[in-house]
Amino acid sequence: MQRHISTDILVIGGGVAGFGAALGAASQGARVHLVEGTSKIGGVMAFCPGMPWGGGYPTGRSIGGVFAALTDQLCAMDPPMAQVRPSTLENFGHEVIYDHEAAVFAMFQMLEDAGVHVHLNTFVGDPVLDGARIRRVACTDRTGPMTIDPFMVIDCSGDGDLSARAGVPFTVGDGRGNMMGVTLSFSMLNAAWDQVFAKGDPYFQEEAAAGIAAGRLHPDLAKLYLMRGFHKDTVFCNSVHIRGVDGTDPQQIVRATQEGRRRCHQLARFLIDNVPGFQQARMSELGPTVGVRETRKLAAVHRILARDLAAGAKPADGIVCCDNPIDDVMRGGSDMTHDAIVSSGDYYTIPFRAMVPESIENLLFAGRLVCADPAAFASVRGMPQCMAMGQAAGIAAAMALADGRAVQAVDHAAIIVARLAQGVRGIGGDDLRRYAPALNA
Numbered sequence: 001m002q003r004h005i006s007t008d009i010l011v012i013g014g015g016v017a018g019f020g021a022a023l024g025a026a027s028q029g030a031r032v033h034l035v036e037g038t039s040k041i042g043g044v045m046a047f048c049p050g051m052p053w054g055g056g057y058p059t060g061r062s063i064g065g066v067f068a069a070l071t072d073q074l075c076a077m078d079p080p081m082a083q084v085r086p087s088t089l090e091n092f093g094h095e096v097i098y099d100h101e102a103a104v105f106a107m108f109q110m111l112e113d114a115g116v117h118v119h120l121n122t123f124v125g126d127p128v129l130d131g132a133r134i135r136r137v138a139c140t141d142r143t144g145p146m147t148i149d150p151f152m153v154i155d156c157s158g159d160g161d162l163s164a165r166a167g168v169p170f171t172v173g174d175g176r177g178n179m180m181g182v183t184l185s186f187s188m189l190n191a192a193w194d195q196v197f198a199k200g201d202p203y204f205q206e207e208a209a210a211g212i213a214a215g216r217l218h219p220d221l222a223k224l225y226l227m228r229g230f231h232k233d234t235v236f237c238n239s240v241h242i243r244g245v246d247g248t249d250p251q252q253i254v255r256a257t258q259e260g261r262r263r264c265h266q267l268a269r270f271l272i273d274n275v276p277g278f279q280q281a282r283m284s285e286l287g288p289t290v291g292v293r294e295t296r297k298l299a300a301v302h303r304i305l306a307r308d309l310a311a312g313a314k315p316a317d318g319i320v321c322c323d324n325p326i327d328d329v330m331r332g333g334s335d336m337t338h339d340a341i342v343s344s345g346d347y348y349t350i351p352f353r354a355m356v357p358e359s360i361e362n363l364l365f366a367g368r369l370v371c372a373d374p375a376a377f378a379s380v381r382g383m384p385q386c387m388a389m390g391q392a393a394g395i396a397a398a399m400a401l402a403d404g405r406a407v408q409a410v411d412h413a414a415i416i417v418a419r420l421a422q423g424v425r426g427i428g429g430d431d432l433r434r435y436a437p438a439l440n441a
C-alpha cells in the first residue's frame with residue numbers, strides 16, 4: 001500500500017544545507033521531514049570524510065548560527081573533537097577540522113533533539129504542481145513508493161532535480177556547461193607530521209612533479225593538496241580531482257569514482273614510497289563516492305554577482321557573512337584558483353533573495369544550488385555558508401507558512417531578526433568586525 005505523509009516543511013537533501021534548513025525550520029516550531037538519498041547526513045561532508053569546514057571565520061570572526069553551535073559542541077567535548085586553525089592556503093582564513101564520526105553523530109543528535117523526522121536511503125522523485133505551488137512530492141525507499149504533501153519545500157539537494165522538474169529555470173556550471181572538477185578524498189594514517197610537512201609547501205609540487213615525470217602519478221596531480229587531519233599524524237588528501245564530470249549523471253559518477261579510486265591508490269603508494277614521513281603510513285577513509293562541487297544553479301529573484309561581492313556588498317536581506325576566495329577547481333580548462341574576491345579585512349553577505357524562485361510560491365533552495373554567477377559561486381559555496389543558507393531558508397519557510405504568504409512575500413526584516421536571535425553575526429547592520437577574533441584565530 002502506498003504510504004503518505006503530510007508535513008509543514010519538506011527538506012530535500014541532508015547535506016550541510018539540508019541540516020541547517022531542517023534545524024532552522026524546526027526552531028520556528030514547524031513539523032519537518034528531511035529526506036536524504038544516502039545512508040548518512042552530510043552530503044559532500046560525508047562523501048569526503050574529514051574535509052575541513054572553511055569560510056566560517058570571515059575577518060577571523062565566527063559567522064555564528066548553526067555552524068558555531070555545532071563547532072562549539074565539538075570543541076567542548078572531552079577530549080575536544082574539533083579545532084579552529086588557520087588554513088595553509090592563501091586567502092582562506094580560518095577553518096575547522098574535526099573528528100568526522102563525532103561530527104556526524106552530533107549532527108544527527110541535533111536533528112533528533114529538534115524533532116526533525118529524518119528519512120535516509122530515500123530518494124525524492126517528481127513534484128506534482130497545483131498552479132504555482134508544489135502540492136505533492138513522490139519519494140521511494142526500499143519498501144516502495146511514498147508521497148509527501150508539504151506546505152513548504154526547501155530544495156537542498158545540491159543538484160536541484162526536483163526544482164528543475166518543477167520548472168525552475170537553471171544554468172549548469174559556468175553557464176556553458178563547464179562544471180568544477182569532482183574529487184575523491186582519502187586520509188593517510190600514521191604519517192609523521194614533522195617529516196611530512198617539513199618543507200612547508202601545502203601542494204608538495206616538487207614531489208608531485210617527480211611523480212608525474214616518472215609516470216607514477218596522473219598529470220592532473222601537479223598540486224597535491226595534503227593537510228594535517230584532526231588526529232595527530234593523519235594527513236587529509238584533497239588531491240584527486242577529475243575533470244569534465246557531470247554530477248547529475250549517475251553513470252558518470254560511478255565511472256569517476258572508480259577512476260578516482262585508481263588515482264587515490266596510486267597516490268597513496270607514491271607517498272609511501274617517495275615522500276619522507278609516509279613510510280609507515282596507510283590509507284584510510286577513502287570517500288564512498290566523489291564529492292561534487294557544482295552542477296545546477298537555480299534561477300532566483302536575485303542573482304549573486306562577483307562584482308557585488310568584490311565591493312563588500314551587505315544587502316539588507318544578507319543572511320550570512322563570507323570572505324572566501326574564488327575557489328575554482330578545474331572548471332573548463334582551468335586548474336585551481338584561490339584569488340581573493342573581497343579586499344582584506346572586509347566581507348560581504350549572501351542575500352536571502354538568491355534562494356527564492358521567481359514563481360513557485362512554496363519553494364526555497366539553499367546550499368550549492370544557490371543563484372550566483374560562476375565566480376561568485378566559487379566563493380559562496382563553503383560548508384559554513386551552506387549551513388547558514390539552509391538555516392535561513394528553514395526560518396523563512398516556517399515564517400511563510402505561519403503568515404500564509406508566498407515565499408516571495410516573506411518579510412526580510414523578520415528573517416534577519418530571527419537569524420540574529422540565533423546568534424548569527426554581521427548581518428542586518430551588525431558589523432562582524434566588532435567581535436573578538438575566534439578562538440585560536
Ligand SMILES: Cc1cc2nc3c(=O)[nH]c(=O)nc-3n(C[C@H](O)[C@H](O)[C@H](O)COP(=O)(O)OP(=O)(O)OC[C@H]3O[C@@H](n4cnc5c(N)ncnc54)[C@H](O)[C@@H]3O)c2cc1C
Binds near residue numbers: 017036038125184382
Ligand atoms: C571535493 C570538495 C571539496 C570541498 N572542499 C571544501 C572545504 O575544504 N571547505 C568547505 O567549507 N567547503 C568545501 N567544499 C564545498 C562544500 O563542501 C559544498 O559546497 C557543500 O558541502 C554543499 O552542501 P549542500 O548541502 O549544498 O550540498 P551537498 O553536500 O551536495 O548535499 C546534497 C545532499 O542531497 C542529497 N540528494 C540529492 N538529490 C537527492 C534526492 N533526489 N533525494 C534525496 N536526497 C538527495 C545528496 O545525497 C546529498 O546528501 C568542497 C566541495 C567538494 C565537492
